[in-house]
Amino acid sequence: MAKEQRTHERQRKENKSRDLFSRAQTDEPLQDGIIVGRFGQEADVQDDDGHIFRCHLRKHLKSIAVGDEVEWYPDATGSAVVVNVKPRRSQLERPNPYEGLKIIAANIDHILIIVAPLPAFSETLLDRYLVAAELTDISVSIVVNKTDLLSAQTKAELQERLSCYVDLGYPLFWVSRKSGEGMQALREHMSDGCSVLVGQSGVGKSSLLNALVPEAQSDVGEVSESSDLGQHTTSASRLYRLPNGGSIIDSPGVREFGLWHLSAQDIAKGFVDIRRISERCKFRNCMHDREPQCAVRDAAESGELPASRWQSFKAILASLNTV
Ligand SMILES: Nc1nc2c(ncn2[C@@H]2O[C@H](COP(=O)(O)OP(=O)(O)OP(=O)(O)O)[C@@H](O)[C@H]2O)c(=O)[nH]1
Numbered sequence: 001m002a003k004e005q006r007t008h009e010r011q012r013k014e015n016k017s018r019d020l021f022s023r024a025q026t027d028e029p030l031q032d033g034i035i036v037g038r039f040g041q042e043a044d045v046q047d048d049d050g051h052i053f054r055c056h057l058r059k060h061l062k063s064i065a066v067g068d069e070v071e072w073y074p075d076a077t078g079s080a081v082v083v084n085v086k087p088r089r090s091q092l093e094r095p096n097p098y099e100g101l102k103i104i105a106a107n108i109d110h111i112l113i114i115v116a117p118l119p120a121f122s123e124t125l126l127d128r129y130l131v132a133a134e135l136t137d138i139s140v141s142i143v144v145n146k147t148d149l150l151s152a153q154t155k156a157e158l159q160e161r162l163s164c165y166v167d168l169g170y171p172l173f174w175v176s177r178k179s180g181e182g183m184q185a186l187r188e189h190m191s192d193g194c195s196v197l198v199g200q201s202g203v204g205k206s207s208l209l210n211a212l213v214p215e216a217q218s219d220v221g222e223v224s225e226s227s228d229l230g231q232h233t234t235s236a237s238r239l240y241r242l243p244n245g246g247s248i249i250d251s252p253g254v255r256e257f258g259l260w261h262l263s264a265q266d267i268a269k270g271f272v273d274i275r276r277i278s279e280r281c282k283f284r285n286c287m288h289d290r291e292p293q294c295a296v297r298d299a300a301e302s303g304e305l306p307a308s309r310w311q312s313f314k315a316i317l318a319s320l321n322t323v
């Protein structure tokens with residue numbers, strides 16, 4: 001009986017994919033789509049109508065990533081092939097000294113750095129994420145999650161600690177996955193492009209993803225249901241459509257964002273205030289250490305550069321020598 005059911009289910013899925021195949025065949029030979037999942041040499045491509053096709057990737061398309069806009073066609077055997085990747089408007093890449101850059105996600109419009117009162121908020125960690133985000137050309141915002149854990153006093157303290165980021169122009173959102181506070185404003189912010197949620201383990205990225213994309217959770221359920229049909233629906237990397245517009249990409253690579261190695265030059269570049277002030281340093285390649293006439297050191301002394309930013313800068317640079 002169970003076997004019959006499985007056969008029936010397989011038949012139903014085959015019929016469905018044949019329907020989609022013949023529908024696709026009558027369309028233009030090359031179709032537009034977006035990569036919503038990656039599985040080794042295969043990818044899931046979503047067409048403009050929201051249908052998802054499991055596609056093979058042409059060999060030359062090795063560095064294809066979730067978020068890539070592609071052209072694909074169904075081939076004569078009933079499977080589909082991605083043949084072309086359109087130019088990217090942005091990409092998240094992980095520096096890899098041995099294999100060159102690894103593309104983690106493509107066409108990202110918003111990087112949202114999630115922080116929370118628990119695990120304890122740290123300026124140095126936030127600055128590390130900001131540095132990595134500033135090295136991309138993607139707009140970046142800060143999201144304080146778990147506001148339900150804040151009292152009026154602890155909220156005021158955190159607001160004070162975050163005020164220098166507001167002064168630097170970073171949009172700041174206060175949200176709670178639990179109470180729902182601020183979620184609507186966050187949804188609106190994310191509704192016009194593709195976002196990634198980054199941040200320390202435990203700040204609530206998965207919880208936020210599940211709140212923003214109801215089917216993200218059911219996707220997890222689907223895996224075990226269909227596993228005995230020999231299908232692999234799990235993906236290391238996934239793009240989800242948001243119900244009110246926009247999309248979100250989640251992947252292990254995205255979750256490691258900001259924690260990989262950065263050079264001293266990257267760090268000096270990623271602190272936007274330090275970069276701006278350093279134009280007044282005597283030496284163009286000043287690392288703001290012991291060089292004479294260093295405008296950044298002077299700015300830290302005068303208070304023009306907030307003490308916490310200066311301390312973070314030094315702490316992040318010092319950490320380079322210990323890893
Ligand atoms: N009080 C409160 N707890 C929350 C909120 N959002 C998430 N949490 C809790 O925070 C813990 C960590 O949440 P996750 O969503 O797993 O965090 P994460 O950032 O995805 O963690 P990693 O998967 O390790 O990267 C869980 O116990 C959640 O229940 C919130 O808005 N308020």
Ligand SMILES: [Zn+2]
Pocket residue numbers: 278281282286287288289291293294295296297
């Ligand atoms: Zn300097």
